[in-house]
Amino acid sequence: MTDELRGLLRESAESHLPDRARMLARVERGTARPGAARRPRDRGRGRTRTLSWPRILLATLATAGTLTASALTVVAVVHTPEPPRNPTAAAPTATGRAAPQPDGSRTQDGPLWADGSVDPHSNSFWAQSNVTLKAGEPLTALVVELRIALTEGVKDTGSWRTRPAADFDLSTREEGGFLVYRWALKPGRTVPSGEHVFAGQYDHAAGGRDAKDDRYRIDAATGAAGHGAAVWGGFG
Structure with missing residues (x-):
């Protein structure tokens, strides 16, 4: 993997990191609306259901968690080390060059x-x-x-x-x-x-x-x- 490709992947990962401050602001705006807590839920079929602020918070956190996991996955791929290109050579056999002379003796x-x-x-x-x-x-x-x-x-x-x-x-x-x-x-x-x-x-x-x-x-x-x-x- 080239340095240029690593840089592009890293920028892409950082762009998907969640903005915690913006998410909290959206939650606060939702809870501060007049009558938001008192609005009755419409259980009728075929009509859009309104989510209460706890569900909004849970959905937001779940989305943030998914984005964070995706970003970490991309970063992990970028930093994965390449395998060694020069594996250790095999020891010579009796049919090849003699091994280095060791000290001592074995007769x-x-x-x-x-x-x-x-x-x-x-x-x-x-x-x-x-x-x-x-x-x-x-x-x-x-x-x-x-x-x-x-x-x-x-x-x-x-x-x-x-x-x-x-x-x-x-x-x-x-x-x-x-x-x-x-x-x-x-x-x-x-x-x-x-x-x-x-x-x-x-x-x-x-x-x-x-x-x-x-x-x-x-x-x-x-x-x-x-x-x-x-x-x-x-x-x-």
Whole structure:
């Protein structure tokens, strides 16, 4: 509803509000007429009946009440708020982008178990972070996201996984202070039950690197009904 239309409705409502002073004056004039209270009522058929002043008052008040209710109805319509135009979006599923990384850890959820670790073959200039996944049932949807904090010298040098590369869409990007590796299972593909590893490889500044801020998250679905499971955590 536009502001112009609201204004027109409000003016219309105000124009129908009863004038209390004018109504009371009309009632007083009716009661002050000579002989008004003594005039006998004509009960004959086909002739107009004269109303006494109490009935005039009641009719006037009833009319005023009707007009007031109508005016309030119009004003209520004018001020009715419009519904929100931007409803909250639905949360992502396991087949879409992984949800934001929460704090703490949850390493098991139903048939899904995971662990994060720095590969023992890492050295003073290069490292590999492994996300190990164990599935108790075949997975019909899977998103694995590995986040490496952008400490000094961190730069992507590659990635790998124990499952066939053709089964996944892989993306690597820098986002919010992290180097992010993301593997998403392609529609129609499945991951069998068992143990699987997803790894990101990167250079870093000389010396030991602290992995305390690195994170991982896995979102998966199992079975035809697509029952969801999610696990997340850090790196020891």
